[in-house]
Amino acid sequence: MTEKTALTLSINGHAHAINVEARRTLADAIREDCGQTGTHIGCEHGICGACTVIVNGEPVRSCLMFAVQAEGKKIRTVEGLADGDTLHVMQQAFMDHHGLQCGFCTPGFLMLAVGVLEREPNISDDDLLDVLSSNLCRCTGYQNIIKAVRAAAEQMRGK
Amino acid sequence: MTAPAKFVGRSVPRLEDRPLLLGQGRFAADISFPGQWHMRVVRSPVAHGKLQGINAAAALTLPGVHAVWTRDNVAHIPPIPFRLTGLVELEPYRQPILANDYVRYVGEPVAVVFAADPYIAEDAAELVELNIETLAPVMHASGDTGPFDAERATEPSIIRKSYGDVDAAFNAAHAIVTLELSIGRHSGVPLETRGAIARYDEARDILEMHGAAKVPWWNRDHIAKMIGRSRTNMHLLEGHVGGGFGIRGEIYPEDVLVCAAALHFKKPVKWIEDRREHLIAANHSRQQQHNIRAAIDAAGHILAIDDKFYHDNGAYMRTHAATVPDLAAAMLPGPYRVPAYRVAGHIRLTNKTPCGTYRAPGRYESSFVRERVLDAIAAKVGIDGVEIRRRNLIAKSAMPYDLHLETLGTHIVYDSGDYALLLDKTLERAGWPALQASLKKRRAAGEMVGAGVAMFVEKSGLGPSDTVRVEIKNDGKVEVVTGVASIGQGVETAMAQIAADALGVDYATINVVHGQTDRIDQGAGAFASRVTVMCGEATRLASVKLRGKVLRLAAELMQTDAAALDIINGEIVRRDNTGPSMTLTELAQARPGDLSAEDTFLSSHMVYPYGVHVAAVKIDSDTGGVAIERYVIGYDIGKAVNPRLVESQIAGGLAQGLGGALLEEFVYDDNGEPLSVTFADYLMPTSREVPQMSILITEDAPSPLNPMGLKGAGEGGANPVGAVIAAAIDDALQRPGTIAELPVTPQRLKSILKKTGLR
Numbered sequence: 078m079t080e081k082t083a084l085t086l087s088i089n090g091h092a093h094a095i096n097v098e099a100r101r102t103l104a105d106a107i108r109e110d111c112g113q114t115g116t117h118i119g120c121e122h123g124i125c126g127a128c129t130v131i132v133n134g135e136p137v138r139s140c141l142m143f144a145v146q147a148e149g150k151k152i153r154t155v156e157g158l159a160d161g162d163t164l165h166v167m168q169q170a171f172m173d174h175h176g177l178q179c180g181f182c183t184p185g186f187l188m189l190a191v192g193v194l195e196r197e198p199n200i201s202d203d204d205l206l207d208v209l210s211s212n213l214c215r216c217t218g219y220q221n222i223i224k225a226v227r228a229a230a231e232q233m234r235g236k
Numbered sequence: 237m238t239a240p241a242k243f244v245g246r247s248v249p250r251l252e253d254r255p256l257l258l259g260q261g262r263f264a265a266d267i268s269f270p271g272q273w274h275m276r277v278v279r280s281p282v283a284h285g286k287l288q289g290i291n292a293a294a295a296l297t298l299p300g301v302h303a304v305w306t307r308d309n310v311a312h313i314p315p316i317p318f319r320l321t322g323l324v325e326l327e328p329y330r331q332p333i334l335a336n337d338y339v340r341y342v343g344e345p346v347a348v349v350f351a352a353d354p355y356i357a358e359d360a361a362e363l364v365e366l367n368i369e370t371l372a373p374v375m376h377a378s379g380d381t382g383p384f385d386a387e388r389a390t391e392p393s394i395i396r397k398s399y400g401d402v403d404a405a406f407n408a409a410h411a412i413v414t415l416e417l418s419i420g421r422h423s424g425v426p427l428e429t430r431g432a433i434a435r436y437d438e439a440r441d442i443l444e445m446h447g448a449a450k451v452p453w454w455n456r457d458h459i460a461k462m463i464g465r466s467r468t469n470m471h472l473l474e475g476h477v478g479g480g481f482g483i484r485g486e487i488y489p490e491d492v493l494v495c496a497a498a499l500h501f502k503k504p505v506k507w508i509e510d511r512r513e514h515l516i517a518a519n520h521s522r523q524q525q526h527n528i529r530a531a532i533d534a535a536g537h538i539l540a541i542d543d544k545f546y547h548d549n550g551a552y553m554r555t556h557a558a559t560v561p562d563l564a565a566a567m568l569p570g571p572y573r574v575p576a577y578r579v580a581g582h583i584r585l586t587n588k589t590p591c592g593t594y595r596a597p598g599r600y601e602s603s604f605v606r607e608r609v610l611d612a613i614a615a616k617v618g619i620d621g622v623e624i625r626r627r628n629l630i631a632k633s634a635m636p637y638d639l640h641l642e643t644l645g646t647h648i649v650y651d652s653g654d655y656a657l658l659l660d661k662t663l664e665r666a667g668w669p670a671l672q673a674s675l676k677k678r679r680a681a682g683e684m685v686g687a688g689v690a691m692f693v694e695k696s697g698l699g700p701s702d703t704v705r706v707e708i709k710n711d712g713k714v715e716v717v718t719g720v721a722s723i724g725q726g727v728e729t730a731m732a733q734i735a736a737d738a739l740g741v742d743y744a745t746i747n748v749v750h751g752q753t754d755r756i757d758q759g760a761g762a763f764a765s766r767v768t769v770m771c772g773e774a775t776r777l778a779s780v781k782l783r784g785k786v787l788r789l790a791a792e793l794m795q796t797d798a799a800a801l802d803i804i805n806g807e808i809v810r811r812d813n814t815g816p817s818m819t820l821t822e823l824a825q826a827r828p829g830d831l832s833a834e835d836t837f838l839s840s841h842m843v844y845p846y847g848v849h850v851a852a853v854k855i856d857s858d859t860g861g862v863a864i865e866r867y868v869i870g871y872d873i874g875k876a877v878n879p880r881l882v883e884s885q886i887a888g889g890l891a892q893g894l895g896g897a898l899l900e901e902f903v904y905d906d907n908g909e910p911l912s913v914t915f916a917d918y919l920m921p922t923s924r925e926v927p928q929m930s931i932l933i934t935e936d937a938p939s940p941l942n943p944m945g946l947k948g949a950g951e952g953g954a955n956p957v958g959a960v961i962a963a964a965i966d967d968a969l970q971r972p973g974t975i976a977e978l979p980v981t982p983q984r985l986k987s988i989l990k991k992t993g994l995r
Contacts, residue, residue, distance in 0.1 A: 079299065079356075098355065114266040115259020117478070119427045120511040124915035127427055155259035168257040172249060175884055179724025180256030181263060181428040181478030210922040213915070215427045215479050216724050218887035218953075219923040 084148040089157030104128040106144035115155040126212030129185040136192030155184035167229040176225035178216035243733035243743045247880035262475035264431025264447035269504035276357035278347040280339035283587040283908020285368035295363040300356040318557040331552035333489040340551035343516030373587035373908035377548035399640040400576025405540030409531035421523035422900040428478020429509040434498035448472035450485025451761035474751025480723030482593035483519040486555040519592030523548040536617035540576035550590040563598025566643035572628040596951040607690040607959035615972035652937040662848040662870030684855035688963025690956035696948025697769030699839035704774040708831035712821030714746045719759020720771045721751040726881040738779030740803030765948025774837040782833035843939040845947035847871040853964040860986035864927040874938045874947035882949040889953020897961040
């Protein structure tokens, strides 16, 4: 399993030339080979969603994708959300509504919510709740996350 | 003159958020050092067996593998010591860092592989051959005691507590209520798995371990002792911590192994747990079975309680030793007058993952038991769940109330409380009479809906001491150096609010340091809802002391009396608003190094917040699913430093409590094979299961034991959730006493519905 493949990952608009085994997960490649540790790994079996990133406009579990599958695709991670010092409306809403405590699941929730709302800005409240139920948080009890995402959704629609 | 801004009592934004939102957190897995080795643990695949031999030859031939350690390499390192409630008779049951002659649970560390890369380390771990002679496992904690292995029995100790004449009360009783109740095995399961990274700096002879949490100072002292080092040559460093809940941050075998290996190989050694490992290796909790009797008079007043319980501690006694069963036993009486009480908590060993504390340890369990008893008494006497509680509550006039019991080395004296008032307020918030009427109507229309009430007393603010150092630096920044830890609860914000008020500065200018053993020599850490109470008061004391120093030094420079000066928004001004002023920065530059103060808060008693939970549920008789339609929590915090942080603690605790009430359970088969090893088997609540909730924070009973009146917030959200859900389900079924076992999974509820003929 030690044979490595050279490939380039595009993360937040930057090209990262890396050399990885075929079995290397996208999550590990983003974190270890590209040094973007904002994407967190919580279960490595696709349930908790802490590792959610946006690939070609879709939120995906980066622990369930191999790095080699992401070549040529546009990857967005939490590090690419803010515009300089200005937080993305979703980040600001999480701060305003106290949507985080330990912050470990937060990048996954941010990317999940941003990814879905960019694609489907007029998503119904019930569908939004369904989407959010695909990630796990162990600190907040979710209500403040839901409030934050609803508030950000309104702002994103207004733009 | 403008009044100084006050921050305590306000829901100001958290100081912690920005780096976490930007992806700039520093969690354990984010810490790396050049040339680091990766450690992978080889774990026992069987629940009980004699370890005949370990063959690592194949693993060692794999390119990239540096070494494999087994018991022989760590024979000089003693087993993991007890941090709390360490009874002598439990000592033979402590866990070695690698299995010796026997393996005792699936997941027990047997060997460790060190390799250049975590993927290679995992490959190599699979090549390590274990020769284990399988033995029959002990899988049940109740029933007769027996041998756990060749030398030791399954029951190392019994926790006994009592007061009053229990037998006389039972002899004189109008009636006796008897229940058999059990609580399932579940645990904190933080979203970040455990991790530890050790690095030895030979030039300075310093060993450091990153990934510390909860109790870094105690762990520094004891890991150092275990591996034969001086505590002064060792640092534990806390980064961001992805949830604690009691289970993270205790000394585990892996922490000691990375430290010993970094020292031995003189290489940085990194270990990051995977989720399967976490679910079988990190502390489990909660599993108990209670046989409880209550003696009552004709009106339902409790005359005595007699409880016997079995505490399933798994295969070893870890750092918490007897803490969980001791707390369960000591806190069982709760907010009620119990004139006579006797409890025997049988600590039992089984071939399962060892246990420790989890948010509201012992109380989640005993609140379930006590509140089930109250509901059973209500049914027996023929009154409702609210009235039975009213009749038995300890009155406000009885405060402070000495329970005549001890736990964690302290006497339990409820410091303050108006339990009946909080019950009234919470029922009002829940719209209780209207809720009852509407549920009745819906039940008549065929719906399975019902509501319940549960009450509890929490404990918080465990001493004995906390020390804080506050300094105004030459650049004008304020630093508060604490001996506590942050597990995501907002410590930095709360401590900054307290220091800001005393110093007259903006809380956002304050940097709160926690979890760094190289910054302050002693620290008790973050557990038992102790931080805001103990460290909060120490922060206030040190800040007040520093304020006095600032005003004295400024008075010299400003040629006036200190009493004539005030600090407003970082500026030292004359109270009469005349003459010149100076900023704290200018003073710090004029007196470099002088603007620092340290103080210590001592406390020998805990403080006791209390609460009421009300839940209304709807049962789906087709699926056995329980939907929560309304959830109201009343909680008296004494004084809330930041009400929103308090609410958040409670909301998160509720979610975890619901997990243990309805979903989460570590299940084993008869051979001791764990069946809950992924998040597809171990089901935690999602945003679909956690309801909207209404949280009422009251400050009716400030603690008399600290000047701000503080009590802790960490555990009241979780404490009685199993109890109130059980009561609400009983009510929905209109069958008191139906729920005797947690969690009430859909499968369990369906089988109950079938058995009772309701479906």
